[in-house]
Amino acid sequence: MTMPVGILDQTPIYEGETAEQSFARTIELAQLAERLGYRRFWVSEHHDSASVSGSSPEVLISYLLACTNHILLGSGGVMLQHYSPYKVAENFNVLAALAPGRVELGIGRAPGGLPRSTRALQGEHGDPRSLTDKLLETRNYLHNRIADDHALAGIHVSPQSAHPASIFLLGASRDSAELAARQGLPYVFSLFINGDEEVALEAVQAYRASFVPSAELAEPHVILALSIIVADSDQEADELAGENLSVKIHLESGRVLTVGTVAQAEEFGRQSNETFRIEVKEAKVVKGSPNHVYEQLSHIRERFGIQEIITHTVIRDFDKKVRSFELLQQVFVQHGEENGITNSTAELDTSTAAR
Template sequence: MSIPIGILDQSPRFAGETAEDAFRHTIELAQIAEELGYQRFWVSEHHDSANVSGSSPEVLISYLLAKTKKITIGSGGVMLQHYSPYKVAENFNVLSTLAPGRVELGIGRAPGGLPRSTRALQGENGSSTLSLTDKITETRNYIYNRIADDHALAGIQVSPNPAQPADLFVLGASTNSAEVAAKLGLPYVFSQFINGDEEVALTAVKAYREQFVPSIEYPKPHVILALSVIVAETEEEASQLAGENLSVKIHLESGKVLTVGTVEQAEEFGRQSAEKYRIEVKEAKVVKGSPTSVYQQLATIRHQYGIQELVVHTVIQNFNKRVRSFELLQQAFVHAEVEASLEV
């Protein structure tokens, strides 16, 4: 593929399906993605959800690595606010030792669940006093064994110490997350499938590039756009399939805005937060159409944002049609490459 493309799968559980069905589909999809030549396959982290089964990405990653041969497997992402950077580094160093060069650690800043699951994850003492930026820095320093001499835990190492540590990415859907990635000199993944506001996306990407501080691993900014994509044989079928996708946001009185899966989840989040809230429901922003149409749309988006890579998230209840969407997307890019080579 001329544009490196990855897949984000959330192990969705649709009506009539079990968690076993959801994971079986994720495993099969990772294997298909590898056969089709996709760049990477990421899995997500969600808690206390009846609609999404993937609550432990590092565990699922280990299984997917064992069930595939060469595709890169990663998290999209680990919700680091809940966890010890040291333990996250240990988990991903184990994975990187088992599958050298095939592991990626995407770090998210959303809670990944309802307020009660956040309380359950963080315990009675609540979240760490460290900011997310500090936690990412700690995680990176542990992974690369760069603990400073004046650090409170100077001399500590993460075991094992892989020859090829996991690559780190910062995931987000706001300018704040873009600024965190820029400050740390890490690749930035803007989740447009969560925040479909084009102006926010463009502003975030611009801020990331302007504020980027070069790092050892990344001397230049590196932007990936994660977006919803649905490809079908015809425009009409793609539109019909995309009709299943809604964007549901909850606006809390404190100013926080979160994207959730359903209106019911938004209502439950509001109840558990003990804050006044309002719910916003609208049609999700989805790149949809025939293979040729989607390729043209993605080429325009790539030029508009100046991005290096894409990650696609496809929500279609019928698993076979979801697989077909990924097949058609890959075929569209291969066809475009062949045509381009003939014109040279």
Template sequence: MTLTFGILDQSIVFPGQTAAEALGNTVKLAQQAEALGYERFWVAEHHDSPVTAGSSPEVLIAYLLANTSSIRIGSGGVMLQHYSPYKVAENFNVLASLAPGRVELGIGRAPGGLPRSTKALQKGIAETATLEEKLTELEQFLHGKTGEDHPLAGLEASPMPLQPAEVYLLGTSISSAKLAAERGYPYAFALFINNDPETASKALDLYRSTFNAKHGRKPKAILALSVIASDTDEEANEIAGQMKSVRVTLASGKTVNVGSLAQAEEFARQAGESFTVEEREADITRGTKETIRKRLLEIKEQYGVDEFIFTTIIPDFAKRVRSFELLKEAFQGELV
């Protein structure tokens, strides 16, 4: 049995911390992940939030690449709906030229912030395009010049790297799985955001069964989990018990996951819609390394995956590092 482990870090600014300290911990955690032998380290994109410092993943990725030597560094993910595919391709072509074979471009479908940050990010954009259209352009720009059928024929997102960043699609729904399969992209399902087992199973099954194997690609599914490993089950349960999952549903039917009831209310206020809120205990795989090992093996069989990426939200940085150490110890000799 072989498994692949990665880490998703959200650069959370915990109470009593500064944003600079949170980003410094992200750098230290990436270095620790490399030392422990994790396959990849991804950083998130969040806007207009005092509790997250990672608003510019491409900038943070550059710094992480410069402060590590072998681990793959990527975005989890860039919110392409806000940006020019050409500029995203330029950013990641520069990164891939600086660190060949180490850069991964995860694309997210969520807004990554409140409605006012979405308005600010998209201010001045003259043309609108669907995510599918933007993905098509992005893929063109990552691999060469635009064709004769493009309005800007011959345009190149220089520099062109020898090994372009690999595109991953991130999602929490069946529709995102369908899009990843159609595009022939690796797909990461965020179970820590949408912990509905039925949706996750259907999404992953659809992804594998309808995957477009263009260019000889094979389906590659990653499950993103929230995990807290501790030396005792009691400590893990105590840490996890402090965390809540909040989902706001607007009158228009749009649903968004946020970090607190206050954020849910603010999101709805900015959107100008009535709303309902569901608060529940966060779905976190927790316990000692023995407990975690047993549960991860069950999840592996349940969803048919052998790649995981973990997010671990523990305010105490030493305990966060310890959690990732215990995860590796739980599968010593079985990871690739």
């Protein structure tokens, strides 16, 4: 079984650097991913952060499309709770018309920032519609399927692309898995956010058990997003992985969110006006020499029965980050799985004729 591999880049900005430098790295990584034959390259959405530059994935995707030729480019993901489904559909229809067949719309459920950025994006009262309703509406706009009894019946989403962006739902819980299943969408479980493999396995099983075929997808399709660090030796990989921590904030209301640093967690708690506690532990990372990583990935895909993975690789030393992506590609080729990591394979078929 082959397994296409993608890259998720969050455009980190390190102390003493400029936003221009962080975006230059993302552009270079997208071009590297294409040269190495990775299937897709996604960028993220974060707000009110001094450590991440990527606040507008649709704008960044547009630039990356112009800097590459064939790799799939998408969002990992757009935080739909903040936005008008109509405007999200317009943005991604423009992208899909500019680069037919290359654009993917990953939709996230987290706020992507602090409470004050949520207020800044949504206003004081926010949008009363649920994410479920907004997700369905976005899909209908993308595919020009506005019902006759809709409040905006007859509306035209400009432009209409012959190849609308493929939608993926991102999450790290059973709730998100069941939402993706009900909507008949591909599901991406973010194991690099929720490092509990038992929770991940339960979510994937729930997704498959309750999947409802849709116009876009006939059968369940699961992608696992993992932190992966490949180095020339296990010792070097361990040293590089020392940079990776999992920081969660547990709010009195019951919400649990993963943030980048302890400082961000403390600030989130202050802005939420809720009692909170912070949990810090070593992040879940697949790490080691090329063959050691390959063994771990083989076990993971067998356990989860997954079709694809996306790697989120947190290494501050850019040359070593590039090396990690190179070694990961090489080990797939060495094990006869080059067709699983090359973009020349058949794209994910999200039509009703799929698989």
